[in-house]
Amino acid sequence: MKKTKKIYILIYFILVLLIILSIIYIINSFLLKKEAIEESNLLNDIDSDKIVNNVSRKQTDLITENTPVETLPQETERMLKVKELKSQNSDIVGWLEIPGTSINYPVLQGADNEYYMKHNYKKQKSKNGSIFLTKDYNWEIPSSNLLIYGHNLNNGTMFQELLKYSNQSFYEQHPRIRFTTVDDDSEYEIIAVFKSRVYYQSEKNVFRYYFFVNAETEQEYNEFINNAKNASLYDIAPTAKYGDQLITLSTCSYHVKDGRFAVVGKK
Numbered sequence: 001m002k003k004t005k006k007i008y009i010l011i012y013f014i015l016v017l018l019i020i021l022s023i024i025y026i027i028n029s030f031l032l033k034k035e036a037i038e039e040s041n042l043l044n045d046i047d048s049d050k051i052v053n054n055v056s057r058k059q060t061d062l063i064t065e066n067t068p069v070e071t072l073p074q075e076t077e078r079m080l081k082v083k084e085l086k087s088q089n090s091d092i093v094g095w096l097e098i099p100g101t102s103i104n105y106p107v108l109q110g111a112d113n114e115y116y117m118k119h120n121y122k123k124q125k126s127k128n129g130s131i132f133l134t135k136d137y138n139w140e141i142p143s144s145n146l147l148i149y150g151h152n153l154n155n156g157t158m159f160q161e162l163l164k165y166s167n168q169s170f171y172e173q174h175p176r177i178r179f180t181t182v183d184d185d186s187e188y189e190i191i192a193v194f195k196s197r198v199y200y201q202s203e204k205n206v207f208r209y210y211f212f213v214n215a216e217t218e219q220e221y222n223e224f225i226n227n228a229k230n231a232s233l234y235d236i237a238p239t240a241k242y243g244d245q246l247i248t249l250s251t252c253s254y255h256v257k258d259g260r261f262a263v264v265g266k267k
Helices: 001-041 048-062 075-088 161-165 168-173 218-231
Strands: 092-097 103-107 129-135 145-149 176-180 185-197 248-255 259-266
Touching: 001 103, 001 218, 075 092, 092 129, 092 161, 103 218, 103 259, 145 161, 161 185, 176 259, 185 218, 185 248
Parallel strands: 103 129, 145 248
Antiparallel strands: 092 103, 092 176, 129 145, 176 185, 185 259, 248 259
16 A cells, blocks of 8 residues: 555656646747747837938938939838847848748847857847858858858747748748848849758768858859759749859758758849
């Protein structure tokens, strides 16, 4: 009887512990999702009227009797909002959005590719991390490919929804990516969607898309495009030619060990 009682007590404590851990997990998941949603609403929270009025005054100050209208700064409201966010954190380099999805976040660029995997745009530690541009992208050139990373989270935030591009119907409903910086507000037409993985150094003749940031030659650029198109899960008619600015969104995928999922677009 005593032995049976001890077993019941042990089972009771295990159940209590499981309930406590489940509650902690649910609370943490809720807080992380709440943080991601708040981050995705950053652009909307900026006072549009204040931003537009400020730029109108600045443009007025620039006008002289002989100033051609076409030489005045042409800044969209969205570009001005990014500029405002950048004043809060200089590592914010742009804003990424895929219309009709939950992907709608600031893009950070750090001195390495580790920091913003574990920090949010406020530089606070966060399991969500941030959507971030590879440290190797050179804005002065600029580089050929905006290689942007984000976590694939079970709570549906960050780049989790990127995996929906596995279905061609999802691509057909969401064929464009919008990326805004302080200097530019453009759309990118998706040209390839593919699964991949992180390859071992010893593996030869494999497509390491995550190394492609700037093409030193036309051949290098064309090889990337050809490899991306060949790897694509389904045929996408639009393609890119040498000189077109590219964007590649990359996240983890669990179809294989160290799996990756990527979406490539052209400006």
